[in-house]
Amino acid sequence: MISNGHGEDLIALKILEALHRRQPAWRLKVLPLVGEGRCFQTAEREGWLQRIGPGAHLPSGGFSNQSFKALLSDLLAGLPLLTWRQWRSLRKTRHDLAGILAVGDLLPLLMAWNSRLPYGFIGTPKSDYTWTSGPGRALSDRYHALKGSEWDPWEWHLMKHRLCRLVSARDRLTARGLRRHGVKADSPGNPMMDGLCRTSAPQSLERCRRILLLCGSRMPEALSNFRRLMSALVQLQSPVPVAVLAAMGSAPAHHELRPLLEELGFRHCPPPSADLGATECWVRGPLLLLLGSGRFGQWASWGEAGVATAGTATEQLVGLGIPALSLPGRGPQFTQGFAQRQSRLLGGAVRICNSEEELGRRLDQLLNNPQLQHEMGRVGRQRMGPAGGSDAIAKQVIQQLAPER
Known part of the structure; x- marks a missing residue:
């Protein structure tokens, strides 16, 4: 398995777990191209997954395509050398492999093709919804409309190669666009939604309005974004308590948030209930x-x-059907361009705010408009699609890439 980013790592892990359940005797290996592949650590410790190749933290966090500045910072940090070393690791390992599954975009697809082994491709980052939704006036929208797909001709070529045994797109619209160009693509479900389900909030939060806060985990951007999101939330004028559930990743650490929260006038207190799981x-x-x-x-x-x-x-x-508001910043990941692309991809189920003041005002409006919540939630569920993709893709891998020896 070759994966090309944090989100791609999570998708790759879900598919690997499904493969391991169905074929526990298979020897599974993973090559994460961006970052340190931390999400694979538990599987490595359990002994059923082996990680190969060097890893490194890139300044852009894997988002060098967001701006020339981000690309330059990655190049200066040694991206070409890192990619070369990863390619060499794959070449050394290819004699022990029966097949390769690439998750991401052009780079993992190109590496899988270059291995000269049977391969499959999970195209996660591109969707035709990004150019079929919205105003469509940008030059990139016209370019994609001219092609009839967000994927490019050189990518179609690699997907149609005789060694490419399966192609999975992130949604049916994108799969249909690829099929028009001769790519045998399908969309069996979205691995990103596997393992997630709607559950009722605990009794201790029933009296509260409940907001989920997602600041990302790439430092120092995540810390700056956390500050901006909290600055917007303190402007809420609510007659009832508002529970802000900040689901953090590996970073920022809680001790890094303490001075920021104290500066905003928050005081530390015990969690209201142990069943919340809050630290x-x-x-x-x-x-x-x-x-x-x-x-x-x-x-x-x-x-x-x-x-x-x-x-x-x-x-x-x-x-999951929960509407969201976003607040673009300086990046390198969550820029205005990234936020616009995300909003169009999700059909407006996440809406962009241009300032902290606007975010606070629009959040208040959203919380008091059940019909708007329902409509944004409906679109979000439709755009992301159903769960079950990991197991469906695992079945295809077993059928199409099963070892012949």
Whole structure:
């Protein structure tokens, strides 16, 4: 398995877990091209997954395509050398492999093709919804409309190669666009939605309005985005308590948030209930802030709305039918361009705000408009699609890439 980014790593892991359940005797290996592949650590410790190749933290966090500045910073940090070393690792390992599954975009697809082994491709980042939705006046929209697909001709060529045994697109619209160009693509379900389901909020939060906060995990951007999101939330004028569920990733650490929260006038307090799973609790006026690492899966479905500067987690949130508001920043990930693309991809289930003041005002409107919540949630569920993709893709891998020896 070759994966090309944080979100791609999570999708790759879900498919690998499904493969391991169905074929526990298979020897599974993973090559994460961006970052350190932390989400694979548990599987490695359990002994059923082996990681190969070097990893490194890139300044852009894997988003060098967002701007020339981000690309330049990655190049200066050694991206070409890292890619070369990863390619060499794959070449050394190819004699032990029966097949390759690439998750992401052109780079993992190109590496899979270059291995000269049977391969499959899970095209996660591109969707035809990004150019068929919205105004469509940008030069890129016209370019994609001319092609009839967000994927490019050189990518079609690699997907149609005789060694490419399966292609899975992230939605039916994109799969249909690829099939028009001779690519045998399908969309069996969205692995991003696997393992997530709607559950009722615990009794201790029933009196509260519930907001999920997603600031991302790429530092120092995540810390700056957390500050901006919290600055917007303190402007809420609510007659009832507002529980802000900050589902944190590996970063920022809680001790990094303490001075920021104190500066905003929050005071530390014990969590109202042990069943919430919060590691820290802060309060200011009607706002009750709960911090929890690795709590997204538990907390996501409790929210009435989300405020977000994240990628994959935001998509998962609206896929559960929970509307969201975003607040673009300087990046390198969550820029204005990234936010616009995300909003169009999700059909407006996440809506962009241009300032902290606008975010606070529009969040208040959203919380008091059940019809708008329902409509945004409906679109989010439709755009993200059903769960079950991991197991469906695992079945295809077993059928199409099963070892012949």
